[in-house]
Amino acid sequence: MLHRLFTMNAMVWLYSILFDLVFLAILLVFHPLLALAGVISRELFWRIFIVMNRALVWNLRICGRTTIIVSGAENIPHSERPVLVIANHQSMFDIPLLITTFWPRQTRFIAKKELARGVPSVSIGLRLSQAALINRSDRRQAIHEIRAFSQSVGEANGTACIFPEGTRAKSGVMKPFKPIGAATFLKQVPHALVCPVAIHGSWFIVRRALWPFEARQTVRITILPPIEAGSIEPQGLVAMCEAQIAPLVRDERAVQELEQEDSTGNQVANEEVGDPVIGISTH
Numbered sequence: 001m002l003h004r005l006f007t008m009n010a011m012v013w014l015y016s017i018l019f020d021l022v023f024l025a026i027l028l029v030f031h032p033l034l035a036l037a038g039v040i041s042r043e044l045f046w047r048i049f050i051v052m053n054r055a056l057v058w059n060l061r062i063c064g065r066t067t068i069i070v071s072g073a074e075n076i077p078h079s080e081r082p083v084l085v086i087a088n089h090q091s092m093f094d095i096p097l098l099i100t101t102f103w104p105r106q107t108r109f110i111a112k113k114e115l116a117r118g119v120p121s122v123s124i125g126l127r128l129s130q131a132a133l134i135n136r137s138d139r140r141q142a143i144h145e146i147r148a149f150s151q152s153v154g155e156a157n158g159t160a161c162i163f164p165e166g167t168r169a170k171s172g173v174m175k176p177f178k179p180i181g182a183a184t185f186l187k188q189v190p191h192a193l194v195c196p197v198a199i200h201g202s203w204f205i206v207r208r209a210l211w212p213f214e215a216r217q218t219v220r221i222t223i224l225p226p227i228e229a230g231s232i233e234p235q236g237l238v239a240m241c242e243a244q245i246a247p248l249v250r251d252e253r254a255v256q257e258l259e260q261e262d263s264t265g266n267q268v269a270n271e272e273v274g275d276p277v278i279g280i281s282t283h
Contacts, residue, residue: 016212019063027120038128053096065216072223082192086241089163090203105159150188172203172251177242183234196224196241198248
């Protein structure tokens with residue numbers, strides 16, 4: 001029994017070491033490639049950017065032994081129209097998963113401005129993909145940035161993603177959606193298609209902050225039928241997306257962990273505070 005337990009623990013740490021080393025290597029190798037591509041052309045940047053994100057997803061599948069299931073891919077809009085993806089947010093791996101799932105649409109995100117410097121590949125990727133970089137302590141700047149971002153996406157018939165919870169749900173329990181970020185976008189791009197996306201299980205693989213990494217897990221991405229933005233007012237539309245996504249991301253593991261923490265009087269660990277006014281995830 002002890003031998004089996006020791007073997008299992010050794011495998012957990014082996015997967016963690018392998019996954020983390022490959023993860024770091026991907027970020028370090030692609031950083032200069034993205035920088036060079038950004039100088040040459042935007043098209044080349046996106047081609048290398050998608051390869052990097054596919055490598056991150058490959059690392060999840062191979063080194064992390066993660067099963068990734070995508071449902072509803074036929075609901076991804078292919079028309080020349082702007083698209084707003086409204087999704088729940090559970091971990092940092094949601095971003096490469098969404099980027100690769102929606103490709104060849106070039107999905108752009110909203111991020112806190114601190115991420116625009118100092119993180120290999122991530123920082124330069126945010127800048128060159130023309131993400132909205134906001135100051136979470138300056139509401140006026142954030143709204144102005146989102147408006148400019150929305151206009152740019154609309155003019156290019158591009159794709160934007162907003163996480164209305166305002167932060168990652170590290171506990172696995174979805175937080176209430178806040179409508180203002182999406183409403184600001186839709187006021188600038190009223191002809192957009194809104195695509196609700198449910199992400200289930202990505203919180204669990206990083207619940208220990210990658211050390212150790214939770215290998216052999218399943219992540220499900222469900223793409224729901226798109227909604228015409230002009231068919232309903234923005235606040236109601238965000239509420240509709242929340243109602244559609246919530247039952248798809250309920251996780252009994254998260255409920256059990258919360259109940260255990262409540263029974264001991266502890267608060268959920270590692271919860272980050274997002275922007276409660278704008279209603280977007282900024283990391």
